[in-house]
Amino acid sequence: MTAAATSEAVEPPLRVEGLRFGWGEGALALSDCQLRIPGPGLWMLVGSNGSGKSTLLRLIAGLLTPTAGTITCQGRPALVFQNPDHQLLLPSCGSDLQLGLPEGLDDRARAGRVASALAQVGLAGLQQRPIHTLSGGQKQRLAIAGALASAATLLLLDEPTALLDPDSQKEVLELIHRLCHRSPSPLTALWITHRLEELECCDGAARMEAGTIGPWQSGESLRRSLAPLPAGGAER
Numbered sequence: 001m002t003a004a005a006t007s008e009a010v011e012p013p014l015r016v017e018g019l020r021f022g023w024g025e026g027a028l029a030l031s032d033c034q035l036r037i038p039g040p041g042l043w044m045l046v047g048s049n050g051s052g053k054s055t056l057l058r059l060i061a062g063l064l065t066p067t068a069g070t071i072t073c074q075g076r077p078a079l080v081f082q083n084p085d086h087q088l089l090l091p092s093c094g095s096d097l098q099l100g101l102p103e104g105l106d107d108r109a110r111a112g113r114v115a116s117a118l119a120q121v122g123l124a125g126l127q128q129r130p131i132h133t134l135s136g137g138q139k140q141r142l143a144i145a146g147a148l149a150s151a152a153t154l155l156l157l158d159e160p161t162a163l164l165d166p167d168s169q170k171e172v173l174e175l176i177h178r179l180c181h182r183s184p185s186p187l188t189a190l191w192i193t194h195r196l197e198e199l200e201c202c203d204g205a206a207r208m209e210a211g212t213i214g215p216w217q218s219g220e221s222l223r224r225s226l227a228p229l230p231a232g233g234a235e236r
């Protein structure tokens with residue numbers, strides 16, 4: 001078998017084919033939506049308000065059921081919301097992470113997994129810390145730790161930095177980038193953003209409009225195509 005044939009045989013982390021979904025009576029949010037993430041890394045989606053990005057992530061996460069089409073994930077997906085207060089449910093960091101652990105682990109393995117997830121996001125030792133005492137950026141990193149503790153390999157991030165200050169935004173972006181390029185077992189992340197500067201950190205970016213996703217391109221070229229022209233630029 002040739003190298004090309006071998007790489008084609010490897011299943012991609014995510015394959016979405018012919019996906020269709022509508023909210024109630026209105027127009028379809030997604031109609032024949034296709035997406036293939038070719039390998040681990042940080043992949044970004046941009047698009048206008050209402051173009052279907054959040055609906056797509058909820059379908060991939062299994063929170064919604066498509067009316068047609070297929071979603072094939074290698075490994076477990078986990079959603080990270082724009083506002084971590086919408087997904088952190090228990091009073092302390094450790095108890096919240098315990099909620100999402102895989103079944104069948106003994107107490108020691110559970111504690112080890114929680115400690116490791118906290119350490120990976122820069123919150124080592126904060127098991128007992130009340131969640132309400134964390135900063136917004138720390139809460140978002142705790143939500144990411146929840147995904148890690150649950151053994152997710154596909155992170156679905158819905159504008160995870162939209163509510164963060166510039167320093168916390170950078171920390172979260174660098175954290176996800178690191179997790180997606182670690183060796184061994186790099187993760188795959190599908191990251192929705194309206195912050196065009198974030199496109200420079202991704203491995204590929206695509207534009208979603210009216211429920212349909214365009215081809216992958218470099219983050220830089222998509223950013224250039226979306227950035228407004230400088231004043232007088234049209235005449236130059």
Ligand SMILES: Nc1ncnc2c1ncn2[C@@H]1O[C@H](COP(=O)(O)OP(=O)(O)OP(=O)(O)O)[C@@H](O)[C@H]1O
Nearest residue numbers: 023024028029047048049050051052053054055056
């Ligand atoms: N819970 C809901 N009930 C009814 N319609 C919804 C619901 N959530 C989304 N929609 C509709 O589905 C369509 C796609 O919305 P969606 O939130 O997926 O877009 P989006 O690209 O994520 O937008 P944004 O960038 O503003 O977050 C829109 O027409 C929206 O009004």
